[in-house]
Amino acid sequence: MAFFLGIDVGSGYTKAVVCEDTSLRSYSIIPSGGDYRKAALESSENALKKINISMSDISNTIATGYGAAIVDFARQTLSDISCHAIGINYLFPSVRTVIDIGAQYSRAIHLDSEGRIVNFIMNEKCAGGSGKFLQVTARILQMDIKDLGRLSLTSEKPVEFTTACAVFAESEAVSRISEGALPADIVAGIHKAMSSKIIVLATRVGLVPDYAVTGGGAKDIGLVRAIEKELKTNTFVAQEPQITAALGAAIFASSR
Amino acid sequence: MINYFAGVDIGSTMTKVVIYGEGIRAMIIGPTGPEHRKLANKVMEEALIQAHLKFEDLSYIIATGYGRINVPFADRQVTEITCHAKGLHSLLPTVKTVVDIGGQDSKGIKIKDGRVVSFVMNDKCAAGTGRFIEIMADSLGVPLNDMGRLSLTADKPAMISSTCTVFAEHEVTNQLSGGETLPNLVAGIHESVATRVASLVKKLNIEPDVAITGGGAKNIGLVKALEKKLGCPVLIPPEPLITGALGAAILAKEIFEKYTKEGQVPERSKSGLQEAKFFD
Numbered sequence: 115m116a117f118f119l120g121i122d123v124g125s126g127y128t129k130a131v132v133c134e135d136t137s138l139r140s141y142s143i144i145p146s147g148g149d150y151r152k153a154a155l156e157s158s159e160n161a162l163k164k165i166n167i168s169m170s171d172i173s174n175t176i177a178t179g180y181g182a183a184i185v186d187f188a189r190q191t192l193s194d195i196s197c198h199a200i201g202i203n204y205l206f207p208s209v210r211t212v213i214d215i216g217a218q219y220s221r222a223i224h225l226d227s228e229g230r231i232v233n234f235i236m237n238e239k240c241a242g243g244s245g246k247f248l249q250v251t252a253r254i255l256q257m258d259i260k261d262l263g264r265l266s267l268t269s270e271k272p273v274e275f276t277t278a279c280a281v282f283a284e285s286e287a288v289s290r291i292s293e294g295a296l297p298a299d300i301v302a303g304i305h306k307a308m309s310s311k312i313i314v315l316a317t318r319v320g321l322v323p324d325y326a327v328t329g330g331g332a333k334d335i336g337l338v339r340a341i342e343k344e345l346k347t348n349t350f351v352a353q354e355p356q357i358t359a360a361l362g363a364a365i366f367a368s369s370r
Numbered sequence: 371m372i373n374y375f376a377g378v379d380i381g382s383t384m385t386k387v388v389i390y391g392e393g394i395r396a397m398i399i400g401p402t403g404p405e406h407r408k409l410a411n412k413v414m415e416e417a418l419i420q421a422h423l424k425f426e427d428l429s430y431i432i433a434t435g436y437g438r439i440n441v442p443f444a445d446r447q448v449t450e451i452t453c454h455a456k457g458l459h460s461l462l463p464t465v466k467t468v469v470d471i472g473g474q475d476s477k478g479i480k481i482k483d484g485r486v487v488s489f490v491m492n493d494k495c496a497a498g499t500g501r502f503i504e505i506m507a508d509s510l511g512v513p514l515n516d517m518g519r520l521s522l523t524a525d526k527p528a529m530i531s532s533t534c535t536v537f538a539e540h541e542v543t544n545q546l547s548g549g550e551t552l553p554n555l556v557a558g559i560h561e562s563v564a565t566r567v568a569s570l571v572k573k574l575n576i577e578p579d580v581a582i583t584g585g586g587a588k589n590i591g592l593v594k595a596l597e598k599k600l601g602c603p604v605l606i607p608p609e610p611l612i613t614g615a616l617g618a619a620i621l622a623k624e625i626f627e628k629y630t631k632e633g634q635v636p637e638r639s640k641s642g643l644q645e646a647k648f649f650d
Binding site for chain 1: 495
């Protein structure tokens with residue numbers, strides 16, 4: 115028996131996962147803030163503390179994500195795309211297309227039947243299909259981002275947004291609110307606009323079932339349903355979809 | 371007897387009304403605001419007061435711009451591209467290429483004899499539009515009107531690598547807390563917008579003279595940055611915001627006169643000067 119640590123330093127959140135051999139034992143998710151190294155250390159310590167072990171019990175550590183290079187206590191770094199692929203293949207071996215919705219970036223990854231990466235695409239130029247869009251929406255509606263999903267599901271008539279740009283959608287939402295549109299219809303409209311943008315991305319890697327949605331965006335049930343509507347099929351969503359890459363990193367660490 | 375005409379340009383950010391007789395009789399610029407669908411009549415009322423005219427004195431009215439369908443009292447809707455070309459040609463007849471930087475879009479228009487030859491437009495992405503500058507001004511705490519002058523004192527414009535407005539906002543605030551100076555940041559913001567606009571407009575075959583219109587033309591820092599990116603001087607009309615509304619009013623006059631010449635009367639809108647109603 116040995117313990118392995120995977121750390122995913124994302125632009126929004128830092129995730130640490132501890133595996134015992136290849137079994138998930140504990141994890142921690144904290145905001146990345148301005149100091150990525152500190153976030154990596156803190157999330158790791160949180161995860162270790164939960165199962166009463168310390169850093170010296172860890173046999174191997176792999177870092178991934180936006181700020182992976184700064185994690186000096188990791189033995190190696192691995193790209194977040196690879197970690198995602200490993201993580202999703204571990205959780206849902208039948209998945210061939212992963213849609214990852216992070217705080218700043220959204221990605222689509224196409225896997226073969228062995229879980230190897232065939233192709234991937236990432237949108238780093240535009241906040242249109244990213245978690246940022248949800249943050250903007252929560253702010254203008256003065257809501258907690260966690261409540262958007264459930265509210266969205268109560269909508270009977272989603273607002274049609276004419277734009278996929280987060281900035282323009284914000285002013286469009288403000289206009290619609292002042293005309294009396296319901297918050298639920300606004301959120302559902304935003305989810306629809308985001309999912310169209312995300313599907314465009316996923317189409318470019320090839321839409322092959324089964325599908326999984328990962329990242330912080332997967333915690334928004336309204337967004338997931340909107341994506342499923344576009345895909346015309348269900349998707350796999352892990353119990354904690356935000357730790358997929360960190361889990362992949364820990365699994366990879368156990369294989370070295 | 372002089373006939374009077376009106377052009378109403380409902381932009382995403384500003385609403386402009388021009389009343390035109392023999393020359394400009396009234397010119398009103400007001401914020402569009404979130405309630406823009408109800409606003410057109412109020413701005414028109416103001417313009418009529420300024421012109422000392424009654425609504426009934428207007429022979430023909432054209433609405434243009436992003437919100438043109440929300441002007442029930444207008445007799446006709448015409449796209450802002452056509453109106454821009456018309457208005458600009460009357461102000462600066464030598465201009466062949468117009469760069470318009472509005473609150474929520476940017477455009478390039480090629481003109482010949484006051485008519486549109488071709489155009490390019492970005493209204494899909496906030497980068498390269500006035501909104502980009504507005505958001506940056508807000509997060510830097512600099513009044514929008516001071517951005518231009520402030521950027522002229524920059525010694526080395528900051529490099530802003532993000533295209534997306536949302537990401538660039540983070541980048542700018544990070545650079546500010548990292549010690550970059552305000553003038554350099556503001557100059558970098560203008561360069562970013564100028565780069566985007568120039569790459570859009572270069573899809574047209576740019577011919578001099580080049581003019582800039584829209585709210586962006588009021589920002590001297592942006593104008594200078596654009597001149598650098600385009601590699602040529604740009605002309606600025608005296609009131610760069612009203613080009614579209616002026617063009618709409620002139621077009622209203624031309625249409626009216628064409629009909630009267632043929633002994634006909636153009637069909638008019640039946641709505642008076644009342645609020646547009648929605649969700650009815």
